[in-house]
Amino acid sequence: AQSVTQLGSHVSVSEGALVLLRCNYSSSVPPYLFWYVQYPNQGLQLLLKYTTGATLVKGINGFEAEFKKSETSFHLTKPSAHMSDAAEYFCAVSDRASYGKLTFGQGTILTVHP
Amino acid sequence: GAGVSQTPSNKVTEKGKYVELRCDPISGHTALYWYRQSLGQGPEFLIYFQGTGAADDSGLPNDRFFAVRPEGSVSTLKIQRTERGDSAVYLCASSPLGGGAETQYFGPGTRLLVL
Numbered sequence: 001a002q003s004v005t006q007l008g009s010h011v012s013v014s015e016g017a018l019v020l021l022r023c024n025y026s027s028s029v030p031p032y033l034f035w036y037v038q039y040p041n042q043g044l045q046l047l048l049k050y051t052t053g054a055t056l057v058k059g060i061n062g063f064e065a066e067f068k069k070s071e072t073s074f075h076l077t078k079p080s081a082h083m084s085d086a087a088e089y090f091c092a093v094s095d096r097a098s099y100g101k102l103t104f105g106q107g108t109i110l111t112v113h114p
Numbered sequence: 115g116a117g118v119s120q121t122p123s124n125k126v127t128e129k130g131k132y133v134e135l136r137c138d139p140i141s142g143h144t145a146l147y148w149y150r151q152s153l154g155q156g157p158e159f160l161i162y163f164q165g166t167g168a169a170d171d172s173g174l175p176n177d178r179f180f181a182v183r184p185e186g187s188v189s190t191l192k193i194q195r196t197e198r199g200d201s202a203v204y205l206c207a208s209s210p211l212g213g214g215a216e217t218q219y220f221g222p223g224t225r226l227l228v229l
Binding site for chain 1: 118147158162164207215217218219221
């Protein structure tokens with residue numbers, strides 16, 4: 001079965017600093033890869049996804065992620081954090097042969113301090 | 115346009131009671147998913163509908179949980195004889211056709227508390 005590991009349940013950065021949230025998956029066949037963000041009392045919102053093609057994917061709000069097959073990773077980055085980026089971030093995967101069932105990591109809470 | 119909506123937003127019930135949670139997907143989306151998110155965890159898959167049929171219910175934890183989607187749009191998740199361990203946020207998502215590459219659009223969730 002698929003598993004997703006997000007290293008670090010809490011990440012704290014200063015405003016303007018680099019954001020790096022880590023995600024590794026377990027499958028030997030690369031799955032489809034997603035990053036979702038959850039703001040307090042709101043639903044999950046897609047930030048970006050990798051399905052095929054270019055391995056560096058750009059998403060909303062200045063975030064991007066790079067699929068690295070050799071490292072089974074899909075880390076999320078943003079060059080300069082903003083206070084509004086404070087939220088919980090979830091990495092998720094879906095098998096390429098499946099109907100779309102998502103397997104999520106445990107989430108990383110991002111705190112941005114002035 | 116309207117997104118996925120879920121009602122109620124909060125539900126408090128007593129152990130042993132029956133509850134129903136409703137999901138209104140985005141109009142025209144044939145694929146509908148239910149997930150459960152416990153405190154401090156990522157969402158976990160419960161059940162997938164393609165149209166009116168439950169194509170995969172392998173994530174339902176036991177036979178107290180049941181879900182329907184009789185007309186291929188609105189779905190109801192039903193929990194019988196609730197237990198304190200059922201307390202969680204129940205999330206619904208929909209996507210246009212179903213498929214691993216599709217984006218799933220999530221509702222705000224129903225927060226269930228079983229006392």
